[in-house]
Amino acid sequence: MKPVQIAEGIYDVGVNDWNIRDFHGYSTYLGTSYNAFLIVDEKIALIDTVKKEFADQLIANISQIVDPRKIDLVISNHTEMDHSGGLARVMHRVGEDKPLYCSKMGHKNLQRHFPQNWNYQAVGTGDELSLGRRTLAFMETKMLHWPDSMFTYLKEDKILFSSDAFGQHYAGQEKFDDVVGDRIMPHAKKYFANILMVYGPRVLKLMEQVQSLGLEFKMICPDHGVLWRDNPAKIIDAYVRWSKQEAKKKAVVVYDTMWHSTEKMADAIASGLAAAGVDARPMHLRKWHRSDIMTEVLDAKAIIVGSPTLNNNLFPTIADFLTYMKGLKPAGKLGAAFGSYGWSGEAVKFINRELEAMDFELVDPGLRHQYIPEQDALEKCYQLGVKIGEMVGAQTA
Numbered sequence: 001m002k003p004v005q006i007a008e009g010i011y012d013v014g015v016n017d018w019n020i021r022d023f024h025g026y027s028t029y030l031g032t033s034y035n036a037f038l039i040v041d042e043k044i045a046l047i048d049t050v051k052k053e054f055a056d057q058l059i060a061n062i063s064q065i066v067d068p069r070k071i072d073l074v075i076s077n078h079t080e081m082d083h084s085g086g087l088a089r090v091m092h093r094v095g096e097d098k099p100l101y102c103s104k105m106g107h108k109n110l111q112r113h114f115p116q117n118w119n120y121q122a123v124g125t126g127d128e129l130s131l132g133r134r135t136l137a138f139m140e141t142k143m144l145h146w147p148d149s150m151f152t153y154l155k156e157d158k159i160l161f162s163s164d165a166f167g168q169h170y171a172g173q174e175k176f177d178d179v180v181g182d183r184i185m186p187h188a189k190k191y192f193a194n195i196l197m198v199y200g201p202r203v204l205k206l207m208e209q210v211q212s213l214g215l216e217f218k219m220i221c222p223d224h225g226v227l228w229r230d231n232p233a234k235i236i237d238a239y240v241r242w243s244k245q246e247a248k249k250k251a252v253v254v255y256d257t258m259w260h261s262t263e264k265m266a267d268a269i270a271s272g273l274a275a276a277g278v279d280a281r282p283m284h285l286r287k288w289h290r291s292d293i294m295t296e297v298l299d300a301k302a303i304i305v306g307s308p309t310l311n312n313n314l315f316p317t318i319a320d321f322l323t324y325m326k327g328l329k330p331a332g333k334l335g336a337a338f339g340s341y342g343w344s345g346e347a348v349k350f351i352n353r354e355l356e357a358m359d360f361e362l363v364d365p366g367l368r369h370q371y372i373p374e375q376d377a378l379e380k381c382y383q384l385g386v387k388i389g390e391m392v393g394a395q396t397a
């Protein structure tokens with residue numbers, strides 16, 4: 001990726017990671033990008049770096065604009081290695097004595113990742129840094145999504161460098177929202193659902209803080225995916241909506257199956273939900289990636305989980321999914337369990353236990369069926385779907 005001038009004297013010098021398909025357990029079908037930003041003013045600042053293996057590409061991109069040795073300061077908005085992995089190469093080229101700005105937690109965390117004794121300059125919310133004609137302001141955004149995370153705001157240009165927030169795992173030649181269009185929104189939603197859902201209340205507080213400060217954004221530049229320049233309010237509004245976990249008239253029926261019996265139950269439950277006017281999709285866990293299912297969970301009102309019983313236990317993909325979903329703390333959901341079994345049938349009990357631990361409202365004790373469900377059993381599944389569908393209808397707009 002060649003550097004892209006995003007405003008006068010400001011460049012995205014980051015890289016595309018076209019072929020990454022798994023980002024610590026999150027499926028990235030279209031790759032991702034690691035964005036990094038160069039601001040050329042009286043002082044030259046670099047905001048963030050890239051994954052370690054792309055550091056040379058980052059330096060080559062910078063070199064097309066300026067000699068890296070002319071960079072006066074480096075800012076690290078976030079310690080996670082997809083943005084700091086290139087720091088050692090970069091600091092070596094820029095100069096080990098150049099100031100490295102980061103949050104107080106960033107200082108602590110970066111020291112745990114890198115042994116070098118860099119010239120750390122810890123900053124906090126309200127601190128400012130003049131580049132000459134332009135001013136950078138820092139805002140700590142703890143736990144969005146690491147303790148060290150912070151935003152950097154370029155006051156005169158009204159550009160927010162937002163680290164992971166507002167990002168999308170998307171690699172493309174296009175660098176702006178208006179070029180990609182609305183097809184970027186599902187990627188932004190997936191990113192929120194899988195990285196930030198758990199921090200929804202913090203996101204809402206941050207949005208309030210930003211509003212109270214009266215900050216305007218002409219452009220929001222996350223560290224992944226496209227930059228929001230057309231209508232930054234659109235992604236902010238989406239973040240507020242997603243943070244509240246506003247549910248649609250929608251249910252997710254997530255399941256796995258050994259000999260199609262639990263699958264038949266899933267289909268019948270989904271039919272009942274649909275008959276009650278609810279958008280319902282049965283999602284087989286070995287056909288759908290857990291991160292795609294979580295994207296659907298974000299705005300679904302009911303999550304119905306089905307598992308065969310295998311060796312007196314949950315089917316492994318279901319255990320994986322329940323663990324993943326629990327960590328992301330979906331809120332305000334209705335839940336139910338179902339599953340076929342051969343001789344012991346513990347799966348429904350174990351699913352119920354997990355759904356209760358997630359504070360889901362269990363709407364039924366759950367449906368267990370031995371071996372193959374025939375018409376009577378499938379009718380019970382259908383009726384469970386209708387019952388949950390009616391509850392979803394009553395609790396959503």
Ligand code: FEO
Pocket residue numbers: 078080081082083145146164223224
């Ligand atoms: Fe893109 Fe939290 O790193």
